[in-house]
Each structure stands twice: as C-alpha cells, then as structure tokens.
Amino acid sequence: MAEQQELAAEEHIRYIVTAEKKKDSFESLVMEHLRASGAYWGLTTLDLLHKLHAVDASEVVDWIMSCYHPESGGFGGNVGHDPHVLYTLSAVQVLCLFDRLDVLDADKVADYVTGLQNEDGSFSGDIWGEVDTRFSYISLCTLSLLHRLHKINVEKAVEYIVSCKNLDGGFGAMPGGESHAGQIFCCVGALAITGSLHHVDRDLLGWWLCERQCRDGGLNGRPEKLADVCYSWWVLSSLIMIDRVHWIDKEKLAKFILNCQDKENGGISDRPDNAVDIYHTYFGVAGLSLMEYPGVKPMDPAYALPLGVVNRIFLSKQQ
Ligand SMILES: CN(C(=O)[C@H](Cc1cnc[nH]1)NC(=O)OCc1ccccc1)[C@@H](Cc1ccccc1)C(=O)N[C@@H](Cc1ccc(O)cc1)C(=O)NO
Numbered sequence: 001m002a003e004q005q006e007l008a009a010e011e012h013i014r015y016i017v018t019a020e021k022k023k024d025s026f027e028s029l030v031m032e033h034l035r036a037s038g039a040y041w042g043l044t045t046l047d048l049l050h051k052l053h054a055v056d057a058s059e060v061v062d063w064i065m066s067c068y069h070p071e072s073g074g075f076g077g078n079v080g081h082d083p084h085v086l087y088t089l090s091a092v093q094v095l096c097l098f099d100r101l102d103v104l105d106a107d108k109v110a111d112y113v114t115g116l117q118n119e120d121g122s123f124s125g126d127i128w129g130e131v132d133t134r135f136s137y138i139s140l141c142t143l144s145l146l147h148r149l150h151k152i153n154v155e156k157a158v159e160y161i162v163s164c165k166n167l168d169g170g171f172g173a174m175p176g177g178e179s180h181a182g183q184i185f186c187c188v189g190a191l192a193i194t195g196s197l198h199h200v201d202r203d204l205l206g207w208w209l210c211e212r213q214c215r216d217g218g219l220n221g222r223p224e225k226l227a228d229v230c231y232s233w234w235v236l237s238s239l240i241m242i243d244r245v246h247w248i249d250k251e252k253l254a255k256f257i258l259n260c261q262d263k264e265n266g267g268i269s270d271r272p273d274n275a276v277d278i279y280h281t282y283f284g285v286a287g288l289s290l291m292e293y294p295g296v297k298p299m300d301p302a303y304a305l306p307l308g309v310v311n312r313i314f315l316s317k318q319q
C-alpha cells in the first residue's frame with residue numbers, strides 16, 4: 001500500500017514567503033518579465049492555505065502599482081516593463097485578493113483592455129497586436145472583475161471564441177488552432193464569465209478532457225503528452241465549468257499532485273522528482289482546491305481566484 005501522502009502546507013507557505021523576498025534567485029531572474037504573474041501565483045496560493053496575512057498587503061499593493069502605466073491604463077510584468085493584458089489581469093487579481101480595487105482608476109484600466117478588441121471580436125495582448133484566445137479570456141475576466149463588461153462588444157467576443165471551436169469539441173488559440181487544455185480553459189472560462197456556455201458540447205468536450213488523465217493519475221495538456229501538475233488546473237477547472245468532473249478519478253489525480261511535492265524545502269514541481277517552482281506550486285494547490293482537499297480554501301474555476309474573493313466582488317452590497 002503506497003504510504004498516505006499529505007499536503008506539506010507549512011513548507012509550501014515558507015517556500016513562497018522566502019521566494020517573494022529572494023530577488024536574485026535563478027527562478028526570480030527567469031521569471032523577471034512576468035513577476036506580476038508570479039505575485040498572483042504566490043499570493044493566491046498563500047490565500048488558499050489561509051496565510052495571506054503572512055505578507056505586508058501595502059508593500060505588495062505599492063509594488064503592483066509601480067508596474068502601472070498611468071498614460072495607457074495597463075500594467076507591465078515588472079517595474080518599467082511595457083503594459084500587456086497578461087500582467088494587467090495578474091495585477092487586478094492581486095488587488096482583488098487584498099480587497100484593494102479602490103487604488104485603481106477602473107475606467108482607465110478598462111479603457112486599456114477595451115482598446116485591444118479587434119473588429120472580429122478577438123483581442124490582442126498589447127499594442128503589437130498578437131491575437132490569441134488567451135487574451136479573450138484575460139480581457140473578459142479583467143473587465144468582469146472591474147464591473148465594466150459593458151464597455152466592449154461581448155457578443156462579438158463570444159462569436160470569435162466560438163469560431164475557435166474544433167470538431168473534437170475543444171478550442172485552440174485561433175480559428176483552426178489545435179485543441180490544447182490551456183486554450184480550452186481560456187475559452188470555456190470566457191464563455192462561463194459571459195453566460196455563454198450553451199455554445200459548448202459538454203459530452204464531446206468532457207470526453208476530450210477526461211481522456212487527458214494518464215496511467216499515473218496525472219493530467220496532460222494534449223493526447224500522447226506526459227502528465228504535468230499545471231494541467232490539474234487547466235483540465236479540472238474546465239471539467240467543473242461544464243459539469244463533467246465526475247468523469248475523472250480525483251483520488252488518483254490528488255495522489256499525483258501530492259507526489260510532486262518537495263516535502264523538505266516546500267514547493268511543487270510539474271512532475272515527480274523535477275525542480276519545484278512557484279507556478280506549479282500554485283497550480284498544484286489550486287487543483288487540490290478544486291477537489292475540495294481538506295485545509296485548502298475553495299476556488300472559483302472561471303475567475304481563478306478564491307471563492308470568498310469572488311463572492312466579495314460580485315455579491316457585496318456597495319457596487
Ligand atoms: C509562459 N508560461 C507557459 O508557457 C507555461 C509553460 C509550461 C508550464 N508547464 C508546461 N508548460 N505553459 C502554460 O502556461 O500553458 C498553459 C496555457 C497555454 C496556453 C493558454 C493558456 C494556458 C507560464 C510561465 C511558465 C513558463 C515556463 C515554465 C513554467 C511556467 C505562464 O505564465 N503561463 C500563463 C499562461 C496563461 C496566460 C494567461 C491566461 O489567461 C491563462 C494562462 C499563466 O498561467 N498565467 O497565469
């Protein structure tokens with residue numbers, strides 16, 4: 001009988017809190033250009049493990065705002081980096097965690113995102129124009145969190161996402177793009193946020209998604225690929241949004257994630273015995289959250305934020 005694995009929560013907390021401080025580590029340098037996303041991954045993990053209070057909120061908020069470009073309304077991935085929707089969402093999500101959306105000029109940020117919608121309803125990531133369904137999700141998620149979805153053409157945005165649906169029920173980065181679990185999360189999440197999930201064939205897509213489970217219990221991103229912890233989020237959140245999560249073996253998946261932990265130094269890797277990183281630590285804990293693992297806060301599958309944070313944004317009295 002394999003020994004009973006459990007979540008080394010205290011070690012993961014220590015790993016994240018010290019990683020936040022280490023600016024010159026290899027990982028920090030590699031992730032330099034997407035440090036705002038790294039903050040979102042690390043801080044959301046701390047919140048899921050009931051430890052967000054372990055960091056100084058105003059210090060984080062000040063750092064996030066130092067990545068803001070007041071003239072465009074967008075955020076860069078680090079101080080002095082050009083604005084991009086990727087990091088604008090990460091910044092908004094971090095401010096949501098601390099309930100500090102009050103520091104934003106929400107109309108200005110919404111105008112930045114709105115300005116990136118194209119004629120065909122698609123979204124570009126920044127002024128250089130790259131189009132990808134990732135940016136559709138990011139834009140719709142950002143505008144929704146700011147209560148400003150009315151600023152864009154939602155119908156056209158939905159129409160473009162549906163044009164990226166494949167015969168296998170999945171979605172790609174653009175029309176005709178190969179189905180990939182990451183892109184499927186983005187398209188299903190965007191459809192969920194806009195109340196347009198009726199465009200999804202739940203049984204066909206559910207089948208493609210549950211087929212991602214490998215013999216080792218982990219989930220991969222495409223057929224024939226190796227299982228990887230981060231797909232615990234991309235695949236699982238999509239299955240939950242289309243109400244087909246019972247089609248995979250959650251116990252085996254949880255064991256795979258727990259088997260990817262470094263239980264001495266903290267952190268979770270993409271697969272057993274590989275190097276841990278903040279990204280896979282977040283997606284591993286988020287995957288466990290989606291499976292209601294004891295001691296981990298529940299997560300909203302579409303907004304990729306703790307449920308308590310989403311409820312505070314959408315159910316609060318003052319709007
Ligand atoms: C840029 N990036 C990736 O390309 C990772 C690389 C990887 C990790 N494990 C396997 N490959 N891949 C990735 O994020 O794929 C998921 C995905 C692809 C396309 C669309 C949506 C999700 C990672 C960073 C990374 C690089 C290298 C090693 C680990 C992490 C990354 O920042 N991914 C972004 C992808 C993304 C961006 C925006 C979204 O709305 C959704 C997803 C992310 O998760 N942001 O929160």
Ligand SMILES: [Zn+2]
Pocket residue numbers: 228229230231270280
């Ligand atoms: Zn991965």
